[in-house]
Amino acid sequence: MATVLPELVSYLEGLPEPHILFDRRYRIVAANAAYRRQFSPQASVVGRTCYEVSHQFSVPCDQAGENCPLARSLESGQRERVLHLHHTSQGESYVNIELVPLRDAAGEQAYFIEKMEPLRVAQGQPAAQGLIGRSPAFQRMLELVSRVGPASASVLLLGESGTGKELLAQAIHEASPRAANPLVVVDCASLPETLFESELFGHERGAFTGANTSKPGLVEAASGGTLFLDEVGDIPLPMQVKLLRLLESGTYRRVGSTELRRTDVRVVSATHRDLKAMVADGRFREDLYYRLSTFPISLPALRDRAEDIPLLAVALLARVAPQRRLALSPGAMARLQRHDFPGNVRELRNVLERAALLADGSNIEAVHVERALGSDAPAPARERMGLAPALDAPLRSVERAALQAQLKAHRGSRAELARKLGISERSLYRKLRELENDPSAS
Known part of the structure; x- marks a missing residue:
């Protein structure tokens, strides 16, 4: 030596x-x-x-x-x-x-x-929290996170629903110098257009009916930290220009105020939509798209990282049934790895939770997974609306008609309707917005 x-x-x-x-x-x-x-x-x-x-x-x-x-x-x-x-x-x-x-x-x-x-935000083994995986696709994504995390560039997360975009946004925030400051999530899909500006930028007293006090917005709450715009493709066009001003100058105005305020936020956004197609159709501003996508990261679908399913399954089982020490049999694991998982990690978690409920002992067998994936599992939302199980594309003509019928018949809140359909409020608002934007729906 x-x-x-x-x-x-x-x-x-x-x-x-x-x-x-x-x-x-x-x-x-x-x-x-x-x-x-x-x-x-x-x-x-x-x-x-x-x-x-x-x-x-x-x-x-x-x-x-x-x-x-x-x-x-x-x-x-x-x-x-x-x-x-x-x-x-x-x-x-x-x-x-x-x-x-x-x-x-x-x-x-x-x-x-x-x-x-x-890199403390990810694990190559089952863990109680954080990103989990070791497949090549997962590692390529993680390398991009490790490079952009310490920077100040805007990040656009692209991927199917259920791939973990909010978790990745959190990882980017925790890998940044802003980690000690807030990560504020803006759910763009669930905010009605009339409230969007007020929620994002805040409002002054008397700015509109019901504004009895001044209220800071989410942008102000995120100052010094990270603002995560989830489902950014659902931002109304009139709001897009105001968001662009925020990104370009760091300034904004509360609703009902002429005072120009400044904030220091790093913006991470996410969408499952094709923003380039929306730009071409005039539904999304081109300048905003380029401002948001300084550093795009594509999240792999679960079917493209099937070798991560055993790691994810062990970790998710510990989360959905923490009081039970459940194990997956080799047959159960093999059945999970054969499934296509159109709902990605979110679907995997739901399947495991159902399988855990179906299993009486400490082992989850292939039959439990099969039932959780198949006809014995809780009916998907589209079946509850009277749709054929093979219908996968959102808001096709039959689903559109069924959703319209449910809207006409329902007299309660949107939260109650979402529970009735077996979907989250976020998913319901997304479907309603797609319904409003679909010219064939009228």
């Missing part, structure tokens, strides 16, 4: 994050106390390879399906950043890796310093 300058070893030892120094053959030459505590508290790491200690691999990372920062640095000649899933003394953990090459007297890359910072 090469002799390392004691000054360099002393420098590494004083750093709070795990650091190692290793050579071109992946052999660790020096490791600081933070690294030793995290990866090998009982045994020496000097002389061992970084991939064996950090990953428990027998070959370098790029030969085991991961990006190798050393290989990338040798190719680029520069420092490199990657996201890795490491084996620590506390279990598997996602880690941001920053590798810096050190050159010898001949200008050749002889050694490398690797800094490791944990």
Whole structure:
């Protein structure tokens, strides 16, 4: 092994994050106390390879399906950043890796310093909360989160319903310098157009009937933190220009006021809609679209990360039935992995909750999952409205007619109607808005 300058070893030892120094053959030459505590508290790491200690691999990372920062640095000649899933003394953990090459007297890359910072918002194993997964699609998404989190750029989350967009927004917020300040969620789909501006920007006393006191808006509540605009495609056109002004200048006015106020928010937005198509149809402002989508992130559907279902299932079972120690049989797990999950992680959670109720013992068998997925499960909302089970596209002609009939017959609140249909209020408002915007509905 090469002799390392004691000054360099002393420098590494004083750093709070795990650091190692290793050579071109992946052999660790020096490791600081933070690294030793995290990866090998009982045994020496000097002389061992970084991939064996950090990953428990027998070959370098790029030969085991991961990006190798050393290989990338040798190719680029520069420092490199990657996201890795490491084996620590506390279990598997996602880690941001920053590798810096050190050159010898001949200008050749002889050694490398690797800094490791944990990405605390995600796990590669079942966990009580946070993002869970280890599939390639999940890791690609997570790497984008790790890169944009510390920045101030606006982020647009794109994905099907149930993929976890609000959870990802929370991860971005927690990975940012704003993590100690509020994350404020604006549910754009459930806010009526008449109340949207007041809820977002606040109002002054007397601004409208019922405004007996001044009230700050959600933008003001999020100052210093993150404003998450969920289902941004449902924002009314008249409000879009005011939101654009907020994004471009950081200024807004309360309803009923002429005073220009300032706020400091980082905006993360999400939608399951095709915003580009909405721009082409004139239903969404092009300038707002580009302002929101500075850094777009696509969330993979669950069917595109089926290898994550076992991890998710274990974690979700602990959440839906915390008082029972339930386990999934191999047959039950195999049946879950064969399902297409059009409702994604939200559907998986619902299926597991139903299967837990159907199982009397401590094991959930394939028959319980089959019943939870099939005709013995609670009827989907479309069946409660008298629709054929095969109807999947939202608001097709039959569903549209059934929803209109339910609206005419219902005399209670929208919350009661949502419960009757077996859907959330958010989903009901989304369907109603789609109904209003569909010219064939009239």
